[in-house]
Amino acid sequence: MDGKMQRLIIICGATGSGKTTIQNYLASKYGFERVITHTTRAPRKGEEDKKDYYFESEESFLKNHFVEQVKYAGFQYGSSHEGLKRAFEKSKTATIILDTQGAISYTKIVAAFEMIFWYIEVPSEKQLEMRILNRGQSEEEVKKRLASVEARRDMKIPQNLEPFCEIIENALWKDTKRKIDKLLEFGRDN
Structure with missing residues (x-):
């Protein structure tokens, strides 16, 4: 590392809003590490x-050193200190996908890196439903997933996360890419 701040x-x-597509775009265009x-x-x-x-059993999951962890749709999810370290070893800028509760956890930590928060929204629940169906899940699975407490929570930005987030509407991919590129003009030196 040459001393530049890690980001x-x-x-x-919400589930189906395009978080993974955006993360993949950042990796391919800018070389940011996931x-x-x-x-x-x-x-x-x-x-x-x-x-x-990292697909884990209930037992192996509990052996990690988590920055945050949540239960979502009946499963455990979490981000670990080790995962962050591995990403920053490869790039000065890393990306992470979190649910809104996980993102709120990051607003409360003092970190040795700069944190940028993006909340991705989609104009309608119907569009979310179609995107999840396109992943290959059944209609029943999609309806169940979108009805979960966690999915309902993540469909709007929580008030205590709002001051930290740049809201990106992901309705048309070409417009989303343009907005992301504009937001990242601050530093192409990853």
Whole structure:
């Protein structure tokens, strides 16, 4: 490292809002490293351990050193100090996807890096539903997921997170990319 401040871009929003698409865009266009988080849920089709998540058992999950952890739709999720360290070893700017409760946890920590918070929103719940259906989940699974307490909570930005967040509407991908590029003009030196 050459002494430049490390940055963590925290991406939160409703399920299906496009958080992973945005994170993948930041990795491919800017070379930002993903912070891989932990979960006890089973991998979805095409997901890989240590690439998409650290897929854990209930027992192995509890052995990590978490910055934050939450239960979401019946499964444990969390981000670890080790995951942050691994990402910052590869890039001065890293990205992490969190639910809004996880993002709130990051607002309360004193960190040795700059934190940037983005809340991703979509114009309608119907659009969220279609995006999740396109992931290959059944209509029943999608309805159940969107009805969960956590999903309902994440459909709007919590009041205590609002002062920290830049709100990005992700209705049309070309407009979203333009907004992201504009927000990142501050430093292409990752």
